Amino acid sequence: MRIGITGKLFMAIFATCMLVLITMHWGVRISFERGFIDYIKQSNEQRITMLGDALEEQYRLHGNWAFLRNNDQVVYRIVRSFEQNSDSSHNLPPKGWRSQFWIVDSQYRRLVGHSGPIPKESTRHPIHYNNQIVGWVMAAPPEKLTRNADINFDRQQKRTSWLIVALSTLLAAAVTWLLSRGLLAPVKRLVAGTHRLAAGDFSARVAASGQDELGRLAQDFNHLAISLEKNEQMRRAFMADVSHELRTPLAVLRGELEALQDGVRQPTPASISSLLAEVSTLTKLVDDLHQLSLSDLGALAYRKSSVDCVHLVHIAVAAFRERFHAKGLEIVTHLPEQATLFGDADRLNQLFNNLLENSLRYTDAGGKLEIGIEPLPEGLRIYWQDSKPGVSDEQLARIFERFYRTEGSRNRASGGAGLGLAISQNIVEAHGGTIHAQHSPFGGVRITVDFPVTLNNKAS
CATH class of the missing domain: 3.30.565.10 (Histidine kinase-like ATPase, C-terminal domain)
Structure with a gap:
């Protein structure tokens, strides 16, 4: 199956659109995922800072960490108080922690938090008392999504993104098809006109719709067709004129010679002079045609x-x-x-x-x-x-x-x-x-x- 120029142009434009679309989709997905994780990281850092400030106040009241050791409820009550008052005073991000967190003393002994090992690259906020660090609030770096709500939100965005890609693909295909047909319509008219011209139909003309390169090409095609039609008319007229100019002296010569052959006329000096006059006319005509053909070809010698x-x-x-x-x-x-x-x-x-x-x-x-x-x-x-x-x-x-x-x-x-x-x-x-x-x-x-x-x- 041979693919026409319309199909080739469609495939070229459509492939370019798809390449741009996929590249944009890939870039948007990466930007969203990294931006969302950065958003979660900033949310956690803000919560860690607020939690550290609250724990500093509790430490001043109690003078040690005895109130917090093996008592996770104290931290949860503080966090819930933040979330309840976030709209009015704290301007917190949406509710909930996006990663694991720990509270440790100055010797990095765990007071509250997950039982697993504390990562070395965790986010840390110091807790001060009398200008000394008495503890740390630590959180695991959010390298990936862990909460179900965040994962569901990411999946929803991914489905929406692929749906946009599918709709954009259909739209690109439709626009590309219409564009390729519209751009190649003048070319197809030129092709049809060229076929007619090659077949000898010099009356072929194409519509010149526009002033761009294709429009000027159509105008040049029409000028070429006009020139060829005029040349064809001149050629036919030339052949008719040549045959007419040769026919008459040849007919006169034939009549004169037949008259001499039949004995109607005698070979007198007058009859011979008449024959020579017709031969001279033919010679002059042939010489003129020869000179004209040489000058048309540029073959006349000029010194x-x-x-x-x-x-x-x-x-x-x-x-x-x-x-x-x-x-x-x-x-x-x-x-x-x-x-x-x-x-x-x-x-x-x-x-x-x-x-x-x-x-x-x-x-x-x-x-x-x-x-x-x-x-x-x-x-x-x-x-x-x-x-x-x-x-x-x-x-x-x-x-x-x-x-x-x-x-x-x-x-x-x-x-x-x-x-x-x-x-x-x-x-x-x-x-x-x-x-x-x-x-x-x-x-x-x-x-x-x-x-x-x-x-x-x-x-x-």
């Missing part, structure tokens, strides 16, 4: 050094200028003479090319693109802002998602595969920077990239 961003932007603009001119788009730059940062020149060039390609595809003919570099207190800002068409706030929030394109037709000729901005975001983050999109003052989209570097700018 960072001090580079001039202005020079890299000029190279990228020069490569795209003819294509922009063919579409009727104007490129305006606001660049300093030099802007140095620590980065990988090839990856930064890839970043700039992706941003230029994005503006080229989405900006209407006759519009313009403005590129600028601005110094920051502790870094460098590069911005791209183009003209119409614009995008909605919802589209801005998703613009860096994979395979997301703002136009609804999903036309590959204008929209590409939707991976360029996702790759750009990974490149920026690999350089310790941030990238975000907002509305452009020209009616299009403004992409802002901030790099944490120290600038050395000279105004152009």
Whole structure:
């Protein structure tokens, strides 16, 4: 039989309670027994002192011990007189002697008392006459209880003590069981939620009842479940988008090749160029997917050094200028003479090319693109802002998602595969920077990239 964590916690707390309870019971019993014996000892000492004082008066009256020798009744009458007057004058403890006592003369000859031997460690009180000790009142030390009344009282206290122990044990068991179940209820909810999560149910959530460690653990579990659910949705969307992007060019290639095979079309330079265009589209998509997977894994090689961003932007603009001119788009730059940062020149060039390609595809003919570099207190800002068409706030929030394109037709000729901005975001983050999109003052989209570097700018 396997004991669960509830049973283990119950046994641990209950065992601790029982250990404390038994220790307290043992300590109380020892304290009571010793205290009761000390009480009896003090009672006897008080009675011995009073008896000794009374015998001193009798000795003055008689001048010797002849009145007491072999006459125990004299002592008993004195003791009874003490007990009768205890409430009013003497303030004695409860009635009765708790131990044996003796009265002896100065030579330790027994006058009154038990016939047995007198213990050496007995309690003694001297009897004086004319500044001399004429006798002693002696009592046996109360090492244990001897009177029936005292023994019965001790037994009653012992039974009461064990009854309290039994009731306390039942109470401790009940409280410990409820406490262990209450403490482990959040843990059980987490265990059930973890089993659902492990089985693939990413909608599993647990109630976070409290702000303690278990409450924070439940909140972290819910955050983890939300992240896994979001990642699962992204994975499914990613697979659907990849299959969609691959299906269309492959279908076009198959149709073109079947047409050539059936003789419907002739292998002319135009048909071959069409096939090469579709192959180029597939190659570009596969390359983008490869680059994206490498950047996600952190496997992209970055050889960072001090580079001039202005020079890299000029190279990228020069490569795209003819294509922009063919579409009727104007490129305006606001660049300093030099802007140095620590980065990988090839990856930064890839970043700039992706941003230029994005503006080229989405900006209407006759519009313009403005590129600028601005110094920051502790870094460098590069911005791209183009003209119409614009995008909605919802589209801005998703613009860096994979395979997301703002136009609804999903036309590959204008929209590409939707991976360029996702790759750009990974490149920026690999350089310790941030990238975000907002509305452009020209009616299009403004992409802002901030790099944490120290600038050395000279105004152009």
